[in-house]
Amino acid sequence: MKKIKPTKVLLHIVLAAFAVVQIYPLLFLLFFSLKDNNEIYSGNVMGLPKEFHWSNYQNALFNANVGHYLLNSIFVTLIVIVVSDILACMVSYAIARMRVKANHIIKPFFSIGLMIPLHAVLLPVFIMLRNLKMLDTYQAIIIPYIAFALPMAIFFMIGFFQVLPLELEESAFLDGCGIFRTFFTIILPLVKPALATISIFTFLSTWNEMMFAITFINSEKYRTLTVGIMQMVGQYTTDWGTMGAGLVVATLPTVVIYLLFSNQVQSGMVAGAVKG
Amino acid sequence: MQKMLGNKKAYWIFVIPAFVIYLVMAFVPIAMSGYYSTMQWDGIGEKIFIGIDNYLKLIKNEAFLLSARNSLILAIASIIGQLIPALFFALVLARKVKGEKVYRTIYFIPVLLSTVVIGQLFLKIYNPDYGALNALLQSFGFQGQDWLGDKRFVLASSLFPIVWQYIGYHMLILYTGIKSVPADIYEAAQIDGANERQMAFHVTIPLIKSTMKVSLTFAVIGSLKLFDLIWVLTKGGPLHASEVPSTLMYTSIFSRMEYGMGSAMAIFIVLECLFFYFLIEKCFKVENITY
DSSP: OOOOOHHHHHHHHHHHHHHHHHHHHHHHHHHHTTOOHHHHHTTOSSSOOSSOOTHHHHIIIIISOHHHHHHHHHHHHHHHHHHHHHHHHHHHHHHHHOOOTTHHHHHHHHHHHTTOOTHHHHHHHHHHHHHTTOTTSHHHHHHHHHHHHHHHHHHHHHHHHHTSOTHHHHHHHHTTOOHHHIIIIIIGGGGHHHHHHHHHHHHHHHHHOOHHHHHHOOSGGGOOHHHHHHHHHHHHTTOHHHHHHHHHHHHHHHHHHHHHSHHHHHHHHHHHHHHO | OHHHHTOHHHHHHHHHHHHHHHIIIIIHHHHHHHHHTTEEOOSSSOOEEOTTHHHHHHTTOHHHHHHHHHHHHHHHHHIIIIIHHHHHHHHHHHTTOTTHHHHHHHHHHHHHSOHHHHHHHHHHHHOTTTOHHHHHHHHTTOOOOOTTTSTTTHHHHHHHHHHHHHHHHHHHHHHHHHHTSOHHHHHHHHHTTOOHHHHIIIIIHHHTHHHHHHHHHHHHHHHHHOOHHHHHHTTTOSTTTTOOHHHHHHHHHHTSOOHHHHHHHHHHHHHHHHHHHHHHHHHTOOOOOOO
């Protein structure tokens, strides 16, 4: 018989208890998204639903329009990821590999950007968008999101480009490649793992962003999930099930991506922290 | 070679698009915020230059002082409530416990959730009539409370979710830091007869000071910038009891149309973040360790 140390048992109790604390609110959400109000009002708030009311989901997706908000969020997030990835790759390649004097200005320009909070630009960007008649459009959030995804992505990509061997460019140059062909056909394929990391980071911050979204977007047509859910509250406060179903739909994509790529997500989220 | 990597035209083609978009969306607006903060302006009428009057009014404004105090309380709560458990769990998980990966994965889940979702979820947990918290209390024979409506509880109730959400984030930062310490250092300590606790306090913690500083900086600056969760839960109420600077900024601008005053608050938040950033840098000067 293997001896089991009491301290080890205690340790695992603590670890498991904390796991429950971290995961229970999500289960609570999942449970009440399947209940009807009768069940909640008659006292079963915390436990498993007695009956599974899948109609809550139907109601949330179609009557409360969460399906539409979901598509908007996917659309906005995809564009932001693709554009900011491309722009960030170009800039960080230039900063990390090219020998041009302007680097002394361009590099700090984006590093300072890491420190700028969204609050500080909220009103001026709002006024700018209003003057351009661009409030309440997809661009109204897509452009600021791209801008604010850049510093982090550039910061991370520079580190990645710097460690590539210089022979890559040397041999490409000897083969007669120009800088653009070298960049697109030789360098870019090598940085795919780093791109995955920054894409995940951008995905999470764009998907979950709220301050810009609730300020720059109003009409039904352009609402992303965060705005949509904020607007849903008034109408569905007392309808726990539908509200819960909407919240589950908003969360599901993130959780699925996390469960599929948990290692990349974890390294993506701490990438900036550990290096900086 | 130099011809290729020193190609100025190519350089600017790579840099210009991102440079322009970032200049227009971040640097120009910051300057505009600074400019607006010296004006008395309702967003529609004439701007009147009033110098630093907005800032002078700000430091005498009770609601604002309360909001600044609340954000400092949150910063302290985050340091105690996030960093200490995060360090504990990071130390434990990095020492190859059974189920290390499962625990790590679970602990990190709250970090991924949108604040809107967490806020709505906690509105349901705190609901005075049917909420989970009151149901739990009542099952033990205690009385339920109006957690977000009562001035006595609202601050603690609205700060709790944010502290809870990011424990896993700091855990992972510290865990990654601990994992980057080479294993032979532990082996050497073990040969010298150090037990787990001694190793944690005398080997690991001194070696991950720079990671701990990063965690500390994030916890403090994140607290000073907090907006989303308070906005979803209380919008700063009741009677400013759960107000933080960014929610007050938001209502000043978009409900009371005080564009100048709101901008002064925005600039205040930026300066406050910078101040604490440099304060932490200065107080915890650590040399980078290379192995």
